[in-house]
Amino acid sequence: MAIIESYRMEDYLDLSEEELDRRISTAKEAMGDRLLILGHHYQQDDVIKFADFRGDSLKLSQEAARSQREFIVFCGVHFMAETADIVTGDAQKVILPDLTAGCSMADMADLYNVERAWKDITNIAGEANILPVTYVNSTADLKAFCGKKDGVVCTSSIAEKVIKWALDRTDKVFFFPDEHLGRNSAFKLGIPEDEIIVWHRDAPLGGNSENAIKKAKIILWNGFCSVHMLFLPKHVEYFRERYPGIKIIVHPECRREVVAISDLCGSTEYIIKTVKAAPPDTVWAVGTEINLVNRLRKEQPDKTIFFLSPTVCLCSTMYRIDPQHLCWVLENLVAGKVVNQVIVPDEEKRWAKIALERMLTL
Ligand code: SF4
Structure with a gap:
């Protein structure tokens, strides 16, 4: 595709709802079956109405891979676009309409601090006695970390099964980034409360004693979803x-x-x-x-x-994907320019895919 022209995001900010609707539909039609638009369930109506598929992050990524379409516009947040890039083919390009659409929970665990915690825990418990499990709501480098360490990714629908799989193979699970999904899943498995500890990322030994780490079956990173x-x-x-x-x-x-x-x-x-x-x-x-x-x-x-709340629990980062950004990326595609592509480096992709595939075998 030859590069003809590109558009500036700021030119879209004052467009009316009707004009945005018309231009998004026109651009989508012009791209035809080269394009797939994915919409996460938490997206606003004005965006999700253009989605070819609605779903949770993993289901959407799998739809993207199955479709083999050249351009995947992921209306979701950054880790979801990364997951789509991990599971799709080399010829497919994944686009996130607004690159600032992150996930506050995923951002609570970064590779540097997880590796530091892993070193502390394994110094006490021994590396052979623990497996890392990451929620799919995490950055690609953490998924790759799990791939390298014989660990695995989980979704909220199979977290319990994945933790059980890990505990059938080893003594302990280091679960990140969501403390609550980890705790709720451990509880369903009947793991006693005094065998579950929380790793506070800023405290020495995560705020735990050596004995508590030795005794723990589940070590939970203290991340959470603000929504x-x-x-x-x-x-x-x-x-x-x-x-x-x-x-x-x-x-x-x-x-x-x-x-x-x-x-x-x-x-x-x-x-x-x-x-x-x-x-x-x-x-x-x-x-x-x-x-x-x-x-x-x-x-x-x-x-x-x-x-179930008197306050509005809106995912503000998901909300950054609006019709303006969607229209902007689509019209750029029609003009032959890919903007906001999300690319996971090859080595990271390889290991992250291993961790995802381990989950899929379950
Ligand atoms: S709802 Fe929570 S976990 Fe989901 S993307 Fe938003 S901040 Fe992240």
Whole structure:
């Protein structure tokens, strides 16, 4: 494709909603089957309406690989675009409409500090006795770290299974970056609380004694999702008091106290499937990102669906992907220019893929 012309992002900021809609549709049509647009469930309606597929991060990356389309525009956050680049072919290019769309949880664990913690832990516990497990919401270099250390990636839907797989092979699991997904999964496996410790990234030995590290089965990095942390036990109690018979369903990134008193807990895909499959006239309070909950409410008018918090729990980084950025990257593609491509270096990609493939065999 010859480079003809490129467009400047600032020229898109004042366009009307109608004009953006028209230009995005035109650009999408012009790219035809060379292009695939992916929309994570937490994206706003104005963006997700252009997606060829909706889903969670891994499902979307797998759709991208299957499609073999040349250009993958990932409406999500940075680690998702990295995951898509890891699993897609060499001829495919992954584009994130706004490169500042990160994930605050993924940013809480960086390779330098994880490697330092790993050194401290393995000095005490021995490297043969521990495996690293990273949530898919992590940077590509951490996935590669797990690949190199015989570890594995997990999604929220199979975290429990992955931790069990690891504990069948070794004594301990070092789980990052989400403390809450790790704790909720360990709890489901029946691991006693006194065998779960938290690694505070700024404290010597993560704030633990040598004995605690020796005794621990699960060592949790103290990362969290700022969106899911906003749900509190009092919100569950509020809905239970006012709506007897209500079902409370939450994401496993929520704190343990919330999960413990909810009826159901699972990934975004699980939440959507469960609520969709429920009988009409049932009443639900859902603890996950607000765009997903609002969409579920619109698509399931025969049910009463509440958002499980009085405050707006919006993923502000996902929100950076707006129609302006989408239009800008698409019109650049039509003009023959790839902007905001996300590229994972080859060596990192190779090891990260190994860690992802270990998970897929489960
Ligand atoms: S909802 Fe939380 S975990 Fe998901 S992308 Fe946003 S900050 Fe990250």
